Amino acid sequence: MRRRKLTQTYDIAVIGSGFAGSLMAMIARRLGRSVVLIEKGSHPRVVIGESSTPLSNLLLEELATRYDLPSLRPLSKWGSWQQAYPNVTCGLKRGFTFHHHVLGAAASSDPERQDQLLVAASPRDAIADTHWYRAEFDYLLVREAQKLGVDYVDGVAPQRFTESPEGVTLEGLRNGHEVTFRARFTVDATGPRGFLHHALQLGERELPDFPATQALYCHFSGVRRLAETQHSRIAEEPPYPIDDAAVHHIFDGGWVWVLRFSNGITSAGVAATDKLAARLRLSEGEPAWQRLLEQIPALQEQFRSAQVVQPFTHMPRVSFRSAQIAGSRWALLPSAAGFVDPLLSTGFPLTLLGVTRLAAILEQDWQTERFSPQLQIYAERTDRELLATAYLIGSLYATMGNFPVFTALSLLYFAAASYPEAARRLGKPELASSFLLCDHPQFGPACVQLFDRARRCMTPAESDKLIRDIHSVIKPFNVAGLARPERRNWYPVDAQDLLDAAGKLQATEAEITAMLERCGFGAQHSAVMSEPAPQ
Numbered sequence: 001m002r003r004r005k006l007t008q009t010y011d012i013a014v015i016g017s018g019f020a021g022s023l024m025a026m027i028a029r030r031l032g033r034s035v036v037l038i039e040k041g042s043h044p045r046v047v048i049g050e051s052s053t054p055l056s057n058l059l060l061e062e063l064a065t066r067y068d069l070p071s072l073r074p075l076s077k078w079g080s081w082q083q084a085y086p087n088v089t090c091g092l093k094r095g096f097t098f099h100h101h102v103l104g105a106a107a108s109s110d111p112e113r114q115d116q117l118l119v120a121a122s123p124r125d126a127i128a129d130t131h132w133y134r135a136e137f138d139y140l141l142v143r144e145a146q147k148l149g150v151d152y153v154d155g156v157a158p159q160r161f162t163e164s165p166e167g168v169t170l171e172g173l174r175n176g177h178e179v180t181f182r183a184r185f186t187v188d189a190t191g192p193r194g195f196l197h198h199a200l201q202l203g204e205r206e207l208p209d210f211p212a213t214q215a216l217y218c219h220f221s222g223v224r225r226l227a228e229t230q231h232s233r234i235a236e237e238p239p240y241p242i243d244d245a246a247v248h249h250i251f252d253g254g255w256v257w258v259l260r261f262s263n264g265i266t267s268a269g270v271a272a273t274d275k276l277a278a279r280l281r282l283s284e285g286e287p288a289w290q291r292l293l294e295q296i297p298a299l300q301e302q303f304r305s306a307q308v309v310q311p312f313t314h315m316p317r318v319s320f321r322s323a324q325i326a327g328s329r330w331a332l333l334p335s336a337a338g339f340v341d342p343l344l345s346t347g348f349p350l351t352l353l354g355v356t357r358l359a360a361i362l363e364q365d366w367q368t369e370r371f372s373p374q375l376q377i378y379a380e381r382t383d384r385e386l387l388a389t390a391y392l393i394g395s396l397y398a399t400m401g402n403f404p405v406f407t408a409l410s411l412l413y414f415a416a417a418s419y420p421e422a423a424r425r426l427g428k429p430e431l432a433s434s435f436l437l438c439d440h441p442q443f444g445p446a447c448v449q450l451f452d453r454a455r456r457c458m459t460p461a462e463s464d465k466l467i468r469d470i471h472s473v474i475k476p477f478n479v480a481g482l483a484r485p486e487r488r489n490w491y492p493v494d495a496q497d498l499l500d501a502a503g504k505l506q507a508t509e510a511e512i513t514a515m516l517e518r519c520g521f522g523a524q525h526s527a528v529m530s531e532p533a534p535q
């Protein structure tokens with residue numbers, strides 16, 4: 001076999017060119033490092049993991065500003081994305097829509113809206129979040145990385161990874177030829193159970209109190225809008241069009257997601273506990289999907305004319321936690337270090353927080369004696385945030401059959417997501433630096449207790465008490481008017497809620513008003529013009 005001639009030792013090798021690997025590679029280049037980005041496949045390619053959130057878009061915007069990546073900034077909002085990249089597909093995400101179902105039961109609708117939850121994430125389309133059509137989004141990022149001088153090599157099957165005092169060596173095959181890459185440091189962005197997990201035999205750890213789950217998913221065309229089906233006609237005007245959202249259909253033991261893209265493709269799938277997955281025989285693929293639809297009339301009607309546009313994928317195990325996250329010459333991105341569940345779209349923000357932290361280490365500690373200790377701190381935080389996510393989502397799985405409690409727990413998530421977002425936008429990230437506020441001295445431990453209670457079987461009285469206790473834990477962090485009974489599970493984005501909560505954010509009303517204007521909140525401000533908070 002011919003050996004590719006080694007010409008260079010890179011500062012950094014990034015393995016895996018999903019959006020996170022390309023982003024990491026771009027930042028490292030902007031910090032003056034030489035970078036090789038190594039991909040086993042080639043772009044464009046279809047991958048799952050599509051729905052962004054306010055926090056993930058804010059983190060993307062912050063990274064684009066801090067590391068001078070102007071081509072990425074427009075991707076943090078629907079409106080600016082449409083203007084800058086009209087040919088790169090995405091979906092409009094105005095909020096999180098939840099509908100509760102009893103499998104096999106006739107469709108019904110509660111006038112008091114006890115069977116639904118709508119949480120808006122943005123007041124209008126221009127500044128809304130998006131679903132990333134990853135085939136096109138990831139391809140765009142890899143091309144942007146190349147423009148910055150990242151050496152991108154695809155079609156590589158890496159096989160061996162060795163460390164020495166000088167750095168790391170990665171050997172593999174490309175088009176039948178041996179290839180070798182040398183670097184001082186490696187970032188693994190190859191996803192769960194990825195390259196270093198196998199090459200270094202890192203091992204797995206359990207996610208405590210999280211059920212074993214499976215998933216089955218696909219891309220479709222011809223999916224109707226839920227709002228247009230006869231099962232879902234609503235008399236009142238919802239806070240946003242219910243389909244322009246991450247739509248969640250919840251039932252005991254599992255849930256279905258539906259995400260619409262602007263190119264007519266809809267991403268949909270189901271995640272379920274092993275028990276329900278066995279009952280639905282998810283491993284059989286498409287027939288299992290059809291069996292599930294038959295048990296949910298609204299979804300059956302919505303998917304009646306749908307066509308599959310790629311084969312179904314069955315994931316026999318969804319969650320993952322690596323036993324090790326960093327060494328002295330390598331680190332796993334959070335998306336390679338673990339995964340819990342697609343519920344609530346926690347994958348992107350966790351990954352982008354990890355990219356933010358690794359970028360800061362590369363910026364401040366490269367080739368200093370602080371580098372290794374900082375990597376270990378990164379590893380501990382990554383694992384802690386993964387565990388906090390698993391506690392939350394484990395408790396949501398436990399209550400999928402008890403929707404009022406599920407709703408209250410979800411509000412805990414929305415409080416823990418909207419408070420840090422507002423704090424960061426105000427230039428006060430120190431108020432809430434951990435994901436889901438898990439390191440907050442009061443909120444973190446209080447949540448663990450609430451999640452423990454939620455996992456136990458509850459009488460109706462215990463459920464009511466738990467809901468009341470959740471609402472009082474939320475209170476000091478509630479900047480979005482959550483849990484107000486008169487809203488009957490529909491939460492619009494209302495500037496007054498933030499103004500009323502100024503004190504909770506240690507801010508004045510004037511600061512909140514200025515922040516809202518910067519974010520393009522008012523109709524007079526264009527989202528494209530909005531600026532992030534001062535760092």
Ligand SMILES: Cc1cc2nc3c(=O)[nH]c(=O)nc-3n(C[C@H](O)[C@H](O)[C@H](O)COP(=O)(O)OP(=O)(O)OC[C@H]3O[C@@H](n4cnc5c(N)ncnc54)[C@H](O)[C@@H]3O)c2cc1C
Pocket residue numbers: 015016017018019020021038039040041047048049050051052156157158189190191192194195215217269333335336341342345346347348349351
């Ligand atoms: C079913 C499902 C649904 C999800 N939905 C959401 C969601 O809606 N919102 C959300 O925030 N998160 C979601 N996630 C999580 C989300 O997918 C991840 O957070 C995200 O994909 C991480 O991106 P990434 O770039 O790090 O890795 P990936 O997207 O996993 O990309 C990894 C890249 O590495 C390459 N690669 C793999 N192995 C090797 C190797 N050995 N050598 C070289 N290259 C390699 C792959 O080809 C790929 O290009 C979901 C996850 C699943 C499983």
